[in-house]
Amino acid sequence: MCDFEKAENFVEKNQLDLTLVVLEFVLTIWTYYVYVWLICCKTLQDRVEVAILLSVYHLLFVLNLWCYLRALLTPRIPVPPEFQIDQNTWNQLELDSSLQQQTKIHLGIKTTTYSQRTLNYCHVCKNLKPDRCHHCSRCKACVLRMDHHCPWLNRCVGFHNQKFFFLLIHYTFVYSVFLVITCTGALPRIYRNDWVGDLLDVENQDWKLRNSSAVQLIEILKSTSIPEMSEANLTTNISSSKTVADSAPSSSSLLTAVAGSARELVSAVAGAEFSAVFVQTVVLVVVYSVVLFSLFPLLALHNELLSGNITTLEINRPLSLHGGKASSKIFDLGSRTANHKEIMGPQIWLWPFPVFTSQGDGVHFPVRGEIVKGRTL
Structure with missing residues (x-):
């Protein structure tokens, strides 16, 4: 059976609603738009900072999406004839x-x-x-080395895609940490851009206050400027001091202008509406904080399972060798590295990449009692 037919079979047999999968793709697209376009391209001004953030983000984005697609679309390996x-x-x-x-x-x-x-x-x-094979009622198929049925993938995690799932939860965790930290750091700058730009005429670089009371205050202060004194006009200034005093604004008008300017400034700041960028950034931080805290126990669990060469199902339903006592450590090869290699592959440099390197055929597995000096009998 070709890969296309296997994938078609998977779609036909799968009965679970695809809502969660669609939701994940929508979240991915929205996150990309908010972070790349609204935050990095439209808000941050430091080009070096933007270049670094975009480089790290796209690296994590590509790895995360790659792992997700491999875990989602890799055809299930059928039980041998x-x-x-x-x-x-x-x-x-x-x-x-x-x-x-x-x-x-x-x-x-x-x-x-x-x-x-x-x-x-x-x-x-x-x-x-075969050993470690279970039937999934949702997928309506027997899955080799079945670990669990994942609703977020809308399919089972087993021998065919466990490495991809393991990498996916790790990269999603790092991706979430990166988004929460960098978006939280950008929030103060986004907030300042929301209301400072409305109060100050940045475009003309004159920083003139736009509200009427502030303009009035500036005009009053200009009218109270003390003229430049020199010997030539000293006598004239003294003789006309009364005229200057009479024409100077009263203290009440000055206080009124100051109070009005301050009142409008405070009102503008307090009543400033948050922009769409600010609101979406806050939502982004909240969403990925929830993802972060939800993933942590899952990450710890699967690290422990992989280190012991155990599946999720074998925790509650341990297997036993014929005539022996049931144990979840039957397939434990004696070291964390050896157990990791069963799923991640013998070449450690390929571990971070979602390429299939799992050892074996998903049907036959070495058991602990057969391990002698690192070789199977």
């Missing part, structure tokens, strides 16, 4: 424990579930379940 049997064959197999044991050895199945059956059969998909 050798595991597929019809219902009648299973009915016969279920009654014969020795035949079950032979089939288990032939297919390489090493574990049993909490039900303590030798084999597990999916009555929907009509196949035996």
Whole structure:
């Protein structure tokens, strides 16, 4: 089956509403518009600062979007054909424990579930379940090394896309931290631009107050300027002092102008409406703060799971080797690095990139009891 047919199958079988996925794309586009265009291009003036912020933002944006699309669109790997049997064959197999044991050895199945059956059969998909395989009722399919069903991806996280999901939550966390810090730092400058530009004529670079009381105050202060004194006009100034005093404005008119100017200034500042840029930036900070605090426990959980080579389902439903005690550490290879390599791949330099490097085929896994000096028996 080609990749296109697999993707088409996924869309046909998926019954969950795509609202959350659409919401995520809308949020991504809106975030890009607010941060890149409104904040960096329209508000910030320092070109060096803008260049640095845009470079870091686009790096995180590309990595985040890349991981999201890989986690969302990577086709699910189907259960191999050798595991597929019809219902009648299973009915016969279920009654014969020795035949079950032979089939288990032939297919390489090493574990049993909490039900303590030798084999597990999916009555929907009509196949035996390999180790760590589970049927998802929402996706209506058996998923190899299933971890959980993610509503934000509208699909299951399993062997085919677990690395991409793991990178996605990490990059989304860093992306959210970056947005919250830089947008919070830009808010004071956005606020100043909202009302200072309305009070001051920046365009003419004269910084003339536009309100009428302020203009009146300036004119009054100009009229009270003391003329330049010199020996030539000293006598004239003294003789005409009475005229100057009579023509000078009264203290009451001066106080009235000052009070009016201050009143209009305070009224303008207090009643200034927040611009769309300011409001959207505040909303951006709030939204990504919520994302940040929601992601933190999820990030801690999946780091711990990957370090122990455990899936989310195996926490509550631990597997057991045949005849042994159920344990969530069956697939723990003994070191964090070895466990990480199972999903992230053997080449550490490829870990940060959403390319498929997971080891194995999603059907057969080394178990802890088989590890001898770093090799599997």
